[in-house]
Each structure stands twice: as structure tokens, then as C-alpha cells.
Amino acid sequence: MVTYEKQRCWSILLRLFHWMFALSIVVLATTGFYINNPWAGNMIEGSRAWPITSYVRYIHFIAAYTFSSAVAIRLFLYIFGNKQERVLDILPVTGRNLKNLFSTLLHYSYISDKHDERLGHNLLAGATYLITFFAALFMILSGFYMLFPEVAFWQKWGVILLGSQQQARLYHHLVMWWFIIFSVIHVYFLTWNDIRHPEGLISSMFTGVKFKQKV
Amino acid sequence: MADTVNKTLDPQLNRRGFLKGCTMAAAALGLSDTMIPKLVEAAATAERPRVIWLHFQECTGCTESLLRGSHPDLARLILDIISLDYHETVMAAAGHQAEQNLLETVENHPFILVVEGAIPRKDGGIYCKIAGKTAMEILGEVAPKASAIISIGTCASFGGVQAAAPNPTGAAGVQDYPELVGSTPIINIPGCPPNPISFLGTILHYLTFKRLPALDSMNRPLFAYGRKIHDQCERRAHFNEGRFVEQYGDEAHKLGYCLFKVGCKGPETFANCPAVRFNDVGVWPVSVGHGCTGCTEPNFWDTMTPFYERLPNVKIPFAGSVQSADQIGKKILGVTAAAVGVHAVVGVGKRLIKGNKDD
Ligand code: HEM
Ligand code: HEM
Ligand code: SF4
Ligand code: SF4
Numbered sequence: 421m422v423t424y425e426k427q428r429c430w431s432i433l434l435r436l437f438h439w440m441f442a443l444s445i446v447v448l449a450t451t452g453f454y455i456n457n458p459w460a461g462n463m464i465e466g467s468r469a470w471p472i473t474s475y476v477r478y479i480h481f482i483a484a485y486t487f488s489s490a491v492a493i494r495l496f497l498y499i500f501g502n503k504q505e506r507v508l509d510i511l512p513v514t515g516r517n518l519k520n521l522f523s524t525l526l527h528y529s530y531i532s533d534k535h536d537e538r539l540g541h542n543l544l545a546g547a548t549y550l551i552t553f554f555a556a557l558f559m560i561l562s563g564f565y566m567l568f569p570e571v572a573f574w575q576k577w578g579v580i581l582l583g584s585q586q587q588a589r590l591y592h593h594l595v596m597w598w599f600i601i602f603s604v605i606h607v608y609f610l611t612w613n614d615i616r617h618p619e620g621l622i623s624s625m626f627t628g629v630k631f632k633q634k635v
Numbered sequence: 636m637a638d639t640v641n642k643t644l645d646p647q648l649n650r651r652g653f654l655k656g657c658t659m660a661a662a663a664l665g666l667s668d669t670m671i672p673k674l675v676e677a678a679a680t681a682e683r684p685r686v687i688w689l690h691f692q693e694c695t696g697c698t699e700s701l702l703r704g705s706h707p708d709l710a711r712l713i714l715d716i717i718s719l720d721y722h723e724t725v726m727a728a729a730g731h732q733a734e735q736n737l738l739e740t741v742e743n744h745p746f747i748l749v750v751e752g753a754i755p756r757k758d759g760g761i762y763c764k765i766a767g768k769t770a771m772e773i774l775g776e777v778a779p780k781a782s783a784i785i786s787i788g789t790c791a792s793f794g795g796v797q798a799a800a801p802n803p804t805g806a807a808g809v810q811d812y813p814e815l816v817g818s819t820p821i822i823n824i825p826g827c828p829p830n831p832i833s834f835l836g837t838i839l840h841y842l843t844f845k846r847l848p849a850l851d852s853m854n855r856p857l858f859a860y861g862r863k864i865h866d867q868c869e870r871r872a873h874f875n876e877g878r879f880v881e882q883y884g885d886e887a888h889k890l891g892y893c894l895f896k897v898g899c900k901g902p903e904t905f906a907n908c909p910a911v912r913f914n915d916v917g918v919w920p921v922s923v924g925h926g927c928t929g930c931t932e933p934n935f936w937d938t939m940t941p942f943y944e945r946l947p948n949v950k951i952p953f954a955g956s957v958q959s960a961d962q963i964g965k966k967i968l969g970v971t972a973a974a975v976g977v978h979a980v981v982g983v984g985k986r987l988i989k990g991n992k993d994d
Contacts, residue, residue, distance in 0.1 A: 456945055457945070458879065458895070458896070461877050461878060463887075465890070469876065470876060470877075471876050472875075472876065472877040473875050474875045569863065576852050579853060580852075583933065583938075584903065584929075584933055584938060585902070585903035585932070586903040586929060586932060586939055586946075586947070587934075587938055589902075589903060589946065590938070590960060593961075594949070594960050594963070597960075597967065600964070601964075601967055601968055601971050604968070604971055604972060605971060608978075612978075
């Protein structure tokens with residue numbers, strides 16, 4: 421009979437980041453598609469004003485500020501978070517992390533049944549989170565460049581790094597697809613892991629606690 | 636005292652036309668009406684700045700719109716406040732005499748250089764030659780001696796249509812040749828063609844205040860390119876309230892609704908077209924039912940096309956095909972979903988065969 425114990429894993433700040441981030445992305449992608457192709461027409465001219473396009477853009481911008489704050493929280497935690505939250509825990513630079521990367525690759529491709537026990541993210545998951553973090557920085561740069569093109573800071577960096585407003589808009593739209601594709605992979609592997617390993621992975625993002633075998 | 640009754644200027648330019656031109660430029664510059672007398676005075680002083688106007692890879696549309704619009708007064712005003720020492724389209728001299736004039740001004744006088752058209756770089760610049768010299772050579776001789784360079788039109792500013800992919804001649808704008816231009820300040824007045832008022836405003840600003848107007852980070856004067864078309868458009872209320880043209884010629888089009896869904900690039904373009912308008916009859920593209928094509932922006936032939944779509948298409952490297960952003964996104968999503976499905980099926984299959992071995 422194996423016994424399990426609770427181990428504290430994710431701080432409240434990380435969980436706050438996660439849900440701010442995930443929910444704002446759902447809103448941003450939905451309103452983003454709408455902004456690209458606004459389908460809800462208000463064809464009654466002269467009726468009471470109902471600026472639907474403005475409202476959808478407004479919601480996009482509120483979600484954008486939530487999203488940006490979440491990214492700022494994550495940046496703080498990469499440096500000052502607990503051991504699992506620091507960026508060094510998911511960078512493939514230490515021997516421990518490289519070992520985890522290979523064992524996870526073997527495990528995910530059904531070659532090995534061995535599960536490399538660790539409290540934080542596995543390295544494969546960590547890599548997708550890092551890509552997502554940089555994609556998020558990109559969305560913030562291109563988004564604020566479109567929102568405040570007249571402000572010297574955004575204009576300078578937007579022109580240097582992205583080019584015209586139209587180019588920013590295209591890249592903003594293309595990188596959105598990363599978030600959609602990431603979500604599919606993310607939720608699939610969470611479920612896959614949750615079925616195979618009784619550590620309570622999914623609930624850890626609500627409770628901050630994982631269940632590990634007592635040694 | 637300024638010569639506002641016009642004794643020394645072009646006799647065909649009457650006082651009314653002269654003041655009107657200066658007032659339009661003052662309005663475009665955003666100056667208060669108390670500044671108009673100063674502009675008038677500066678424009679009417681005897682000391683007319685010398686201007687050399689070079690034509691490279693272009694269609695002369697910029698010159699045409701400047702000189703042959705329905706603005707005879709404006710064109711005359713421009714030709715009267717500057718001394719056009721060299722301009723291939725309108726100068727009287729020809730051949731060696733013309734080249735002599737050019738040399739004379741470059742060597743002996745301060746002058747403003749206006750460039751119209753792109754400059755090709757490929758194969759030593761042989762794709763544009765005038766009087767036996769390449770455009771690059773001419774620019775290298777003239778530009779460093781100028782007191783300022785005005786790149787008129789999108790071609791001279793950013794390369795324009797010549798620079799559109801695959802850019803066979805390696806065309807580029809003046810500002811892409813810092814090695815030829817040296818430290819001469821560059822001011823871009825893009826547009827295909829640009830509004831003559833933006834050119835006149837820049838010149839008058841220079842004459843009145845003895846310095847160039849404030850520029851954005853693409854070297855465009857802020858008085859003309861400081862705001863998005865979309866933020867000044869008369870159809871903006873329709874955009875906000877969700878009234879869109881779905882197709883050219885439909886009921887919404889007849890009613891004058893917003894052209895966003897048929898590809899209007901107003902939200903991505905900086906210019907003063909909705910405010911200054913064209914041809915003395917108060918029109919601009921959107922006011923006559925066509926979306927903005929984004930002609931004042933760099934690479935507009937590549938990034939603003941298809942003109943009737945929201946976003947440009949994306950060229951897939953190696954595959955050689957061209958697709959829209961969402962077509963690509965949906966395909967990758969489909970492949971991801973399929974891969975996830977296969978992965979799950981393999982997992983379930985393995986478990987059925989071998990039993991549950993996980994810890
Ligand atoms: C993952 C996060 C985000 C996603 C998925 C997203 C998605 C989108 C999409 C699809 C569009 C429409 C582009 C088009 O016309 O095709 C858009 C527009 C826009 N987004 Fe985002 N966005 C995100 C984050 C942000 C952020 C952080 C900002 C910062 C303020 C921002 C600001 C804007 C602006 C200003 C527009 C243009 C709106 C307009 O001109 O009407 N976005 N976004
Ligand atoms: C059904 C909804 C979701 C659940 C239950 C969930 C749950 C989790 C869990 C349990 C983790 C930790 C996994 C690990 O240790 O590797 C995690 C991490 C993460 N999730 Fe989600 N997630 C959801 C949706 C999303 C969405 C939609 C996004 C964004 C597109 C997202 C972005 C992230 C990121 C960036 C991390 C890494 C956190 C970090 O930086 O440390 N999640 N999520
Ligand atoms: S910017 Fe347009 S109008 Fe001007 S020269 Fe080039 S192609 Fe002709
Ligand atoms: S017509 Fe074009 S510029 Fe005018 S509101 Fe619509 S999208 Fe904006």
C-alpha cells in the first residue's frame with residue numbers, strides 16, 4: 421500500500437497568474453476574431469446608439485491589460501518565485517533538467533513507462549511555457565503598438581521591430597494561433613498526465629498542492 | 636512688407652489665390668490664423684530657395700498631381716516660392732545645358748533637394764540612368780551638398796511599386812542610402828501620389844521657421860502624417876456601430892457605410908487625406924466609396940494587398956504556396972488535433988494490450 425503526502429507546489433501568485441492569463445486569452449482570441457471580421461451588424465441607422473465594434477474592442481483592451489499584468493507577475497516569479505516557479509527549473513541547462521527532458525520524451529512517446537518524479541513542470545511542458553511567455557511579450561509589443569501608435573516609445577520600438585501598423589496587425593493575428601494550438605496541446609497533456617499519474621496535476625493549479633509518494 | 640498684392644510674383648497668380656494657398660498650408664500645418672501673415676511674408680520674400688528636383692524610378696505621378704491638379708493657384712504658388720533650377724519635367728533647358736544648370740547649383744549655392752522615385756541598387760544601380768550616370772551616382776553627388784532632402788512620394792520615401800516583391804532592380808528609398816546621403820536631413824512625404832498641400836506645408840514651414848517640421852520615426856512630417864486615417868474618417872461612426880459594406884455595390888455601400896470589411900486600410904495608415912482632401916472638390920477615396928489602400932506606408936504594395944482583404948497573405952517557405960493567416964492557423968490546428976488524437980489512441984491501445992504499468 422503506497423501512501424501519498426501533500427506537497428506545496430504553486431504559490432497563490434502563480435495560480436493567480438495562471439487564471440488571469442488563461443481567461444484573458446480566451447477573451448482576447450474571441451474578441452480578436454471579431455475585430456478581424458465583425459459580423460454583428462447594427463443596420464438600424466438613427467436608432468439609439470449601440471457601438472458594438474467599440475465595445476468589443478474595449479473588452480479586448482481590458483483583457484489585454486489583464487493579460488499584460490499576468491505576464492508581469494510571471495516575470496517576477498521567474499526570478500523571485502519558489503523553486504518550481506523560477507526559470508532555472510525549466511531551462512534545459514542543468515544535468516537534472518536535461519535528464520528530465522530525455523526521460524519525458526521517452527515517456528511521452530510510450531517508449532518508457534518510467535516517470536521522472538519532480539515537483540515542478542517537466543522540461544517538455546516547460547519549453548512550451550517559455551515559448552508561450554515570449555509569444556505573450558510579442559502580443560504585448562504588437563498590441564500596444566497598435567493601440568498607442570502615436571506614443572514615442574511604442575512608435576519607436578514598433579517601427580524598428582515590426583514595421584508598419586499593417587505588419588504589426590498581421591503578426592499579431594498569426595501569433596494568436598500559437599495560443600490556440602498551445603491550449604489544445606496543454607489541456608491534452610494535462611489530462612493525459614492526470615489519468616496516468618495520481619499526483620492531482622489539474623487540481624494543483626487550483627489548490628497549489630500536488631500529491632507525491634511518501635518515501 | 637510682404638508682396639501680397641503680387642507685383643514680383645507670377646502675374647497670373649492673383650492675391651486671392653496666393654493668400655488661399657498660404658491659408659490652406661497653414662491649416663494643414665495646424666497653425667493659428669495669426670501665423671498666416673508670417674507665412675505670406677516668408678513666401679513672398681525675394682530670396683527664393685533653390686530647389687533641385689531629381690527623377691529616378693517613377694511614373695511622374697507625384698509631379699503631375701503637384702502641378703496639374705485642379706489647383707492652378709497652388710501649383711503656381713509652389714513654383715513661385717521656390718526657384719526650380721532643375722526639374723526634368725518642367726525645365727526649359729535640355730541636354731548639356733540642363734546638366735550644366737544642375738552642376739552650377741550644386742557647386743555654388745545652398746539648395747533643397749527633392750527626390751521623386753526609387754533608386755535601384757542591384758547590379759551597380761544600372762537599372763536607372765540619366766545622362767550616362769546611375770541614379771546612385773547622381774544621388775551621391777547631389778545629396779551630401781543639399782541643405783535638406785524632401786523625398787516626395789512613396790517611391791522616393793520607401794521604394795514604392797518598384798520595390799514590391801520580388802523587387803527585380805533592388806529599388807529602395809532615399810533614406811535607405813545613408814552612405815550616399817551623408818548627414819543631410821531627410822523628410823519623407825509619402826503617398827501615391829502625396830497631397831500637394833503636404834509638400835507646400837513643408838516648404839512654407841521651412842521658409843517661415845527656418846527649420847524642418849517635426850517628424851515621426853519614419854521621417855514623415857507629423858502635421859500631415861501624425862494621425863491614422865481611421866481616427867479622422869467620416870465613416871467612423873458606422874464602424875463603431877457595426878454598419879459595414881459587405882460587398883461593393885450592396886445596399887450598405889450605397890448608404891455610405893464603413894469599408895472595413897472590404898479591406899479599407901484606414902486603421903493601419905497615417906495620412907491627412909480625410910482632413911485635407913484632394914483636387915479642390917473635397918474628395919478622398921473613402922468619401923467616394925473606395926477603401927484606403929495604405930499608400931503612405933512602407934512596403935504598401937506587399938503588405939496592403941490584397942487591397943480588398945483585411946490582412947496580407949503569407950507565403951509559405953519551401954512549399955511556394957500563398958495562404959491567408961487563418962488558413963494557415965486552421966491547418967496547423969488540424970494537424971495538432973490529429974496528432975493529439977493519434978497519441979491518445981496509441982496510449983489507449985497500449986494499455987489494452989499491455990495493461991496499466993504506470994505508477
Ligand atoms: C494572446 C493575446 C492576444 C490575442 C490572441 C489577440 C488577438 C487579436 C486579434 C486576432 C486581433 C485582430 C487582428 C486582425 O485584424 O486580424 C487583435 C487586434 C488588436 N489587439 Fe490583440 N490580441 C492579444 C493581445 C493583445 C494585447 C496584449 C494588446 C495590447 C493592448 C492587444 C491590442 C490589440 C489592438 C490595439 C488591436 C487592434 C484593434 C483595432 O484596431 O480595432 N492585443 N488582437
Ligand atoms: C482547462 C483549463 C486549464 C487547466 C485545468 C490548466 C491547468 C494547468 C496546470 C495544472 C498547469 C501546471 C502544469 C505543469 O505542471 O506542467 C498549468 C500550467 C500552465 N498553463 Fe494551464 N490550464 C488550463 C488552461 C490554460 C490555458 C487556456 C492557457 C493559455 C493559453 C494556459 C497556460 C498555462 C501556462 C502558461 C502554464 C505554465 C505556468 C507557469 O508558467 O509556471 N492554461 N495549467
Ligand atoms: S509614389 Fe506613386 S505617384 Fe509618386 S512616382 Fe511613385 S508610383 Fe508615381
Ligand atoms: S471606411 Fe476605413 S478609415 Fe473609415 S472608418 Fe471604415 S475602416 Fe476606418
